[in-house]
Amino acid sequence: MELFPGFGPLLLSVKLAALTTLILLIIGTPLAWWLSTTRARFKPLIETIVALPIVLPPTVMGFYLLILLSPQGVVGSWWLELTGETLTFSFSGLVIASVLYSFPFVVQPLQSSFEGISHDLMEAAYTLGAKPLDAFFSIAVPLAKRGFLTAGVLGFAHTLGEFGVVLMVGGNIPDETRVVSIAIYDHVEMLEYDKAHILSIILLVFAFLAILLMYTVNHRQGHRR
């Protein structure tokens, strides 16, 4: 079902971004909380690893991921044994790559909003009978909702715009790894500027609206507090 040229890649990108964001929120939240509260000496090391994808060229990351995820690689061979499928040039491999690639965009906003929550309030919750997990969900999470919004929007938008890593790890297989940024590149290569225009303007408008939403909501809440 092709509603308009490029609908397939667009849908695939949205699916990839949504799944990646969900996974990142689940694993990024405890890590961000730990980073915001720990006094461990190796904390800077963990923070560095988390931040690495921001500065690392996507091709470098993609290259190492290709080696890791390939059927001969550590992770890839294990996955092959487990599921009978390869990770390279597959949607599952793309999800793993995206999770790593967008990691800092979810963990960092969460960490900084957790750091803004006074530990004093958590203590007050404990003295009122709340167990640590209960206090986390009833005090820390609601107070960090701006951080969750920022993390969600940035994680989603950043995954949507992913190009270099996908090219290295996923290639260009329709409905499997041909995400919207790859499709745009393809169209341009083949001088189909009209098709490239449609997809590009959709991404541009989406990016603009997502970030506008983030700033508007955060701004309004900033005033209410």
Next chain:
Amino acid sequence: MKANHCRIKLQREDFTVEAEFALPAQGVTGIFGHSGSGKTTLLRCLAGLEKEVQGHIEINGQTWLSDSQNLSSQDRNIGYIFQEGRLFPHLSVQANLDYGVKRCSTQNTTSLDRDHLFKLFNICHLLERKPHQLSGGEKQRVAIARALLKNPQIMLLDEPLASLDERRKQEILPFLDRLHREFNIPMLYVSHSIEEVTRLCDYILVIEQGHIQFEGRLHEALVAPESPLAKASNAAAVLDGTVIKQEKEFQLSTIQTSNGNNIIVPGVANPGQQVRIHIHANNVSLCKRAISDSSILNIIEGTISAIIEKTGSHALLQINSRNDIFLARITKKSHHQLGLDIGQRIFMQIKAVSIYGT
């Protein structure tokens, strides 16, 4: 008096708190000390907020701290009042008040009448508001009610008035008095203000550099020669008594202490009312004979029971009258000229206008 025994040791890089003391099972116990003396740390150890503490705490037969365990805050049935209230900013006052109630076993809370408590703390009109819409005093009242609602075994108050200005302090103090009178919950009250401690407490621990310097009944702690409080420049004796007479035309009341001394104080109070009066050492002068034609209304006979200290030009004397203990600070010169010594009969003159009651 029934008491819980506590032994606490907490070692920090630059600071050690090491204290062993009895914690009365009823009434208000003050933990008095200057800032940095370790009094808040001591309270946090009792609350289970310090993980590295060692020692032994047993409250009402339940072990909170021993060699093998350090019960978490949520498992100690405490009510903790922080200096700044610490209301949850994203929750309404009502939701803040419910927070602790929801998290403790139901049989715990039924004995408390919510409406009565809300009226007592004058917070009925605040329930729909958010914490940022409250004044400092209102926040602290809500925080106290929030802690009380879970019906704690013990209330721990960490300088609940320190973040408030003088007017707000005066606004909250009566609520703390009520807390004391209406609820039969033992309280621990940390403060660096001797005024607050003498007003509210029955028993006192004086802490300095992480160690207990003195512990005992408030009345003794204020006048005992070995207590640091007796040597303070604003040293005062405290007496509890009952109003036995009022003189409306002169705006005076007569208080009788439990030991039978009658003391005239300013203000009209109803006969039968319990009051605590504060008599500063600087407002007590001494005389070898009773003078009848003096403007001073209170002339009380007693015996010099101790000479606490002689510093600079002053001498500080402890005087016992029918087992009520007073302090008198006079000049060394007068002390010398009158030839005062321990065991001597003496008349104290106390200006009624200088006495204040709470």
